[in-house]
Amino acid sequence: MSGETAPTDDDGVAQLSEPTTSTSLVPRASTWAVWALFLCSIGVLVLAARRGAVFEVAGYLRVDGLTTVLWTVVTFFSGIVHSYSRRYMAGDRYLDRFYYRVFAFTLAVATLAAADHVALFAAAWLAMGLLMASLIGHVRDWEQARAAGALARRYFLASSAVLAASLAVLVWATGATSISGIFDGLESVSRTTGLVAAGGLVLAAIIQSALLPFHGWLLSSMTAPTPASALMHAGFVNAGGVLLTRFAPVVGDHLAVMSAIVVLGAISALLGQAMILVQSNVKRELGCSTMAQMGFMILQCGLGFFAAAIAHLILHGFYKAYLFLSSGAGVEQTVPKTADRTPLGFPGIAVSLVTAVGGGVLFGVLTGKVTSLEPNSGTVLTLVVVLTTLTAARDILRRSTLPTALRYVSVPLVVLTAIGGYAVAFNAVSTMLSGVPMTYVSTEMTAAHYLVVGLFAVAYLAVELGWLRSSERLYVALLNLSKPDPTTLLTDTEDYHDV
Template structure:
């Protein structure tokens, strides 16, 4: 209406002078990235390994994660310089993002149980604060409160497990505890493993603890990118650190396989019924973290680290570019689908070739062990990806049939190169590759994946109203965290 004055969004404010905090913290985090590259280069060259006995140690896992975390954080810092411009709490936002980066760096290097537990707690509290960054939104405060409760529970479980191990072994360092796992009574080991695994799956938002992630969409997009590309990966780092303890117990490894497989399948199913871009990305993250955890349960911890790195790059890009998703969509323009028979043949051949290439390049599945299940999952994933590309691509039919296998196989080859590189850097980290014997659990999980692929291909989730509604309900965030008025989104 004429004469109506524009209103200021509560969490936005015009600034008369630019704050030095964004620039300083951006410069600082890129400096940390440069330091991480130096540390990684030193690790690759086999140079001196910095350490303070019983306090911290910089090994292969630390070097890799320092580079990855600081790189993602640097991208978020740089992106936020424009995205968050004019935000009333800009300095606080940058302080929390930079603080989160430092805490994760401490976590990956910590060797003392108290330092490790404190860093785990600090990481969770900082992320909860970022989720509730827009303090004027009651929904953001509710989302932050929900996430904080989950993270406090995760920290309590981890601290309890570490205290049990420290008390039993008489050691206060992680390296010392892991060297003495043989002296830990079975009941103590079971309790400690339970606490550690639960802490990992809560932080990685696996089923049935995915609600905090699905309810976190009030966070600014840069914070969401950092969350999905970095924070949820903490579960994989935790399981990798305690691999020598976990691999001692077949039941624990089987339980991790079941948790990972269930979360991967449910996350993918929830993605199929998603109607919101950021929630779809949340379901996708749940599925990917489930696959990462599955790899840990199969004994391929280095592979899980490689997976979380590649997923981090992909998910950071998706979140930071999510605002352009609608603009780049052309309704009703999916191109002509290629003929059914050639399409099926290309899909099957590409999937089998992808599985064979994966096995040869990574060494997984070359023996009668848990690697066979991983190869099966790769074959099914390749088959699904190939079918999806063939159906959705707008390229000419002949180019789709010829080019799709090349693209998919190149992606598998890239993963293999990253996996082999990460494995080489992490050679000093114990038990990074420890495949387990095939069990009934592995066979059951394999059958479950085959059944899930068939259900997806036949679109059972669309044919069954009951299944569709069940998945839709499972994918819903906490009602108190949902913004219901479009005005709430102004300049968000």
């Protein structure tokens, strides 16, 4: 995706120009530097895992389990993006600027992960947003790219302002300027003050993670070069989960706030998944998928499973980075056709149910989400997993071209293996975060939890009974909800006229 303005011939038809060959050392130096940071991060991660040590510069920096995990993941994703961009961005007029910003973004996230001073944390959050907005508007010759960058910048400035205000309230209430100091002084904070600060932190998180109703900036960001999109969807949007996990002692102390997080996450997860069905653009489809996944991540935070949210954002990061960097290979010109949905029959229904129940049991046992017969937040998450697994299993069975017997055996194996892999990742992350304050918060069951279970059940029925595909009104509503800002659309109808 080049920043060059294409020349036109005598008839006004755009002509492609040959890419310029860059002799700059910036791409190579930046790539090597990021991979060096990745190796250093692995060393710190291993050291922290073996010794359980916390390194800190009192009042300013604190390197704990969450920091080391984030450092390793972020530098790895950044290294992949740097290496991929060496070829993808070749010939771009603003190549050096692109690498400066990607590298600076990596450093900003690394600083955020280690910051203990509230001013440093807020500054890193602001820098992270401004750099990502600049990457979204990288191709400055496009009016749409400039509009998308400006739109994202407004969202990120609002998020930074809300975060700064919340941190200022906590500093005023506790008299401490460090995050660890704030945690130590939370007992002296009134319920009203704590509620205001927690609400601000949640608002900043959902803006950055593009949850409803703040998803507009994400769906309007398709002007970003594909490597920048990969970095955005694999790393940047995860900042909401990181923020809530870092400030879990503040947020988790208010049941009303945790219940609101559960509802917000569930609605975004369900609507994001539904909006995928009405997309015709591969990158926008991935954007809706990211919105759904971020909703599920925030839902886990609201249920009190902050370590599970970190494990989720890591796995989602790997998956979404791969999808974006390989999205070009999945684009082809095809004629619309009716999907081949093989009827399940009784054996297929039985296999789906057994897979879903088995997946829920395996998930609950391996992660420790279900520890008693009494309903709790772990029960809610397990039920969501059962419904999600049931939908996935039945969809795979319908679409699979394998022989019937092999299909009935392979689908449960694949699904249960995936759940087992998630459980392993969750347990590993939980071990690393054992020294981080309140990575698990026991939350009481409220009306919000039962509402979420009901929403997921209705969503499952809507998919299973075909309501999503048969309702024109719902189709139009989802299409309108997923529309990007008009000023960021890359093409208009008149651009397709014959010249």
